Amino acid sequence: xxxxxxxxxxxxxxxxxxxxxxxxxxxxxxxxxxxxxxxxxxxxxxxxxxxxxxxxxxxxxxxxxxxxxxxxxxxxxxxxxxxxxxxxxxxxxxxxxxxxxxxxxxxxxxxxxxxxxxxxxxxxxxxxxxxxxxxxxxxxxxxxxxxxxxxxxxxxxxxxxxxxxxxxxxxxxxxxxxxxxxxxxxxxxxxxxxxxxxxxxxxxxxxxxxxxxxxxxxxxxxxxxxxxxxxxxxxxxxxxxxxxxxxxxxxxxxxxxxxxxxxxxxxxxxxxxxxxxxxxxxxxxxxxxxxxxxxxxxxxxxxxxxxxxxxxxxxxxxxxxxxxxxxxxxxxxxxxxxxxxxxxxxxxxxxxxxxxx
Numbered sequence: 001x002x003x004x005x006x007x008x009x010x011x012x013x014x015x016x017x018x019x020x021x022x023x024x025x026x027x028x029x030x031x032x033x034x035x036x037x038x039x040x041x042x043x044x045x046x047x048x049x050x051x052x053x054x055x056x057x058x059x060x061x062x063x064x065x066x067x068x069x070x071x072x073x074x075x076x077x078x079x080x081x082x083x084x085x086x087x088x089x090x091x092x093x094x095x096x097x098x099x100x101x102x103x104x105x106x107x108x109x110x111x112x113x114x115x116x117x118x119x120x121x122x123x124x125x126x127x128x129x130x131x132x133x134x135x136x137x138x139x140x141x142x143x144x145x146x147x148x149x150x151x152x153x154x155x156x157x158x159x160x161x162x163x164x165x166x167x168x169x170x171x172x173x174x175x176x177x178x179x180x181x182x183x184x185x186x187x188x189x190x191x192x193x194x195x196x197x198x199x200x201x202x203x204x205x206x207x208x209x210x211x212x213x214x215x216x217x218x219x220x221x222x223x224x225x226x227x228x229x230x231x232x233x234x235x236x237x238x239x240x241x242x243x244x245x246x247x248x249x250x251x252x253x254x255x256x257x258x259x260x261x262x263x264x265x266x267x268x269x270x271x272x273x274x275x276x277x278x279x280x281x282x283x284x285x286x287x288x289x290x291x292x293x294x295x296x297x298x299x300x301x302x303x304x305x306x307x308x309x310x311x312x313x314x315x316x317x318x319x320x321x322x323x324x325x326x327x328x329x330x331x332x333x334x335x336x337x338x339x340x341x342x343x344x345x346x347x348x349x350x351x352x353x354x355x356x357x
Contacts, residue, residue, distance in 0.1 A: 001280045007159075007195045007329075010064055010068060010235070012073070013057070013060040013061070013064070014075075015170045016053075016057045017054070017057040017058065017060060017061065017075060017079065018052035018075070018119065018121055018122070019053075019083060019108075020050065020054040020056075021054055021078060021112070022080045022081050022121060022122075022125055023050040023053070023054075023088070023349075024050045024054045024079075024083075025052045025078075025082060025108060025109065025112075025125065026050075026052075026125075027048065028082065028085055028102065028104075028108075029105070029134065030043075030046075030047050030100075030128065030343065031043055031044065031047050031089070031102065031134070032105060032342060032343070033339075033342060033344060033346075034100045034342070035095070035098065035099070035102075035339070035340055035341070035342045036308050036310070036338075036340035037310060038043075039094050039271075039338070040095070040098065041238065044051065044089075044090075049086075049208070051082065051083055051086040051271060052081060054079055054082060055083055056131050058076070058079050058080070058083065061063065061075055061079070062078050064098075071115065071118070072287075074111050074112055074114055074115050075112070075115070077107075077111035077112075078108040078109070078111040078112040079108075081104045081105075081107040081108035081111060082104070082105075082108045084101075084104050085101050085102060085104035085105055085108070085195065086101075087101075088101035088104070089101035089102070093171075097285050099189070103190075103194060104198070104200075105192075105196075106194040106195075106196070106197040109126075109197045109200075109340070110152075110197065111303065112125075113152065113200075114349035116141075117145045117146070120138065122155070123138060123141060123142070123217050124146060125201075126200060126201050126204055127201055127204060127205045128201050128202050128205040128206075128348070128349050129201075129346075130349070131205045134145065137205065141171050141172060141204075143172075144171040144173075145171055145173070146171075147171060147173065149169060149173065149242070149243070150169045150170060150171045150172075150173050151168070151169060151171065152166065152167070152168050152196075153166065153167045153168075153169075154166045154167075154193060155167075155238075156306075157191075157192065157193045157214065160289075161214070161217050161309070162214055162215060162217065162218075162227045163213075163214060163215070163216040163227075163231055164192070164193075164198045165192055165211055165212060165213035165214065165235045165324075166192050166211070166212045166213075167209070167210065167211050167212075167239060168196060168200050168204070168207070168209070168210040169197075169201055169210075169243060170207050170209070171204075172207070173209070173243065175243070175244045177211050177244070178244050178245060178247070178249075179207065179208065179244060179245060179246055179248035180207075180208045180209070180245075180246050180250075180251065180352070180355055181208065181209045181236075181239065181244065181245050181246070181249065182199060182203060182208050182209070182210050182211070182251045182252065182253060182352075182355075183211045183212075183213065183232065183235075183236065183248050183250075183251065183252050183253070183273070184196070184198065184199045184210065184211070184212050184253050184254060185212075185215075185220065185252070185253065185254025185255070185257075185258030185259070185261055185262060186212065186214065186215070186254070186255065186258050187254075187255045187256035187257055187258055187343075188218075188219040188220075188256055188257035189219075190255075190258075191214045192212035192213045192214040193214070194211065195212045195255070195258075196210065196212035198255070198343050198345055198348075199212070199218075199345075200349055201345070201348075202345070202348035202349055202352055203348075205349075206349070206352045206356075207238065207340040208352060208355075209243055209245065211235060211236075212237055213231065213232060213235050215228055215257075215261075216231055217227050219257045220254075220257050220258060220261035220264075221258070221261070221262060221264075222257065222260055226264075226265070228261065228265065229265045229268065229271075231263065232243065232252075233272060234273055236250070238269075247274070247296070248274055249274060249275070249355050249356070250272060250273045250274045250275070251273065251274070251275045251276070251277060251351070251355050252265070252266045252271070252273035252275070252276050252277070253276070253277035253278070253279065253302075253351065254278060254279065254281070255279045255280055255281075255343050256280050256281065256311065256312075256341065258280045258281075259278035259279045259280055259281025259282075260278065260282045260283070260303050262276050262277070262278040262281065263276070263278055263281060263283055263287055263320075264287070265347060267287060267288075267291045267295060267296065267299075268291075268295070269291075269292035269294070269295045271295070274300070275299075275301075275302070275354075275355055276300070276301045276302070277301070277302040277303075277351050277354075278301075278303060278304070278320075278342075279301075279304040279305070279343065279344075279347070280305060280306060280309055280311070280312060280339075280341050280342070281305075281312065281317070282312045282316055283314075283316050283317065283319060283320035283323075285296050285319060285323040286345070287323075288316055288323035288324050288326070288327040288329075289323075289327070291327065293327075293328065296324070296327045296328050296329050297328040297329075298328065298329070298330050299328075299329045299330065300329070300330045300332070300354070301324055301329045301330070301331050301332070302331075302332045302334065302351055302354055303317050303320055303321055303324075303331060303333050303334065304317075304334045304336070304344070304347050304351075305317030305334075305335055305336070305339075306335075306336050306338075306339025306340050306341065306342075306344075307335055307336065307337050307338075307339065308337075308338065308339060308340040309339070309340055309341045310340060310341055310346075311341040314335060317333070317335065318333075318335075321333040327355065333341070334347060334350065
């Protein structure tokens with residue numbers, strides 16, 4: 001049996017390191033949400049240097065005994081990914097380098113998530129920020145932990161494979177009722193396994209099954225042959241065979257190229273999705289003109305766009321709102337004044353409320 005002093009020391013290490021790690025992750029989320037090119041230096045300054053504390057605390061893990069490996073290894077992996085993100089971001093010479101650095105954030109979150117069952121601060125981190133003080137929800141998650149068929153699953157999603165998908169099923173899932181589904185499509189240079197984390201906290205809080213596929217090609221099939229639409233249908237079928245889905249609440253959403261493909265695929269007459277939510281997407285009015293009138297009539301569409309978007313000007317989203325509404329869709333339009341071309345995690349809560357309604 002370990003000496004009490006050793007246990008006390010390891011507990012103190014855990015408190016210090018976990019606090020620094022969670023602050024660092026929050027800071028990376030803050031930066032990723034505010035990536036407007038002219039403002040990057042100011043955003044970095046506002047984010048501060050929480051990684052200093054993490055870098056100072058990280059060596060403490062190296063002295064932990066093997067019996068604590070189930071705690072040590074996820075903490076070390078998450079901490080190293082977060083530290084790597086800050087280091088790469090500060091040395092980046094352009095916006096593309098900052099985006100590359102921020103790809104380490106979902107790696108850190110994936111490494112850390114298994115500890116949500118054991119560490120309350122981690123479980124709170126993976127809730128929507130307004131609900132992190134909800135003790136009843138936390139208890140519900142704790143009581144359901146380990147329930148078969150819940151948690152995170154990956155299918156053909158290792159080693160950069162294309163066409164695979166990741167699934168998150170809330171720990172408190174029960175098959176006695178139908179559950180809403182969110183299928184979230186990554187941006188042009190991303191993958192589903194990473195994009196899952198843009199939505200996981202909202203799905204875990206609200207109670208939705210989350211699916212994050214990866215495009216078959218380098219990005220979604222926006223021109224020419226379309227292998228992605230049948231692949232999405234295949235994935236939806238597989239998920240529906242395993243878990244009970246609400247056929248009236250099947251959301252297709254996506255960021256950038258994923259948002260544009262939400263329009264392209266989701267407006268097809270045979271689409272199984274009942275709701276569409278394109279974010280920071282390109283749009284051409286011909287999409288609304290060419291769609292089957294029976295498909296677009298009263299179709300719920302939630303358009304999200306940033307007023308500062310430097311890739312797809314906000315006027316494209318305004319045109320989409322007007323064209324879709326004129327064609328008969330039920331359009332909700334959300335223009336975010338301080339949003340550039342990046343993903344606003346805070347809007348997920350609003351989208352899920354809209355889906356529920």
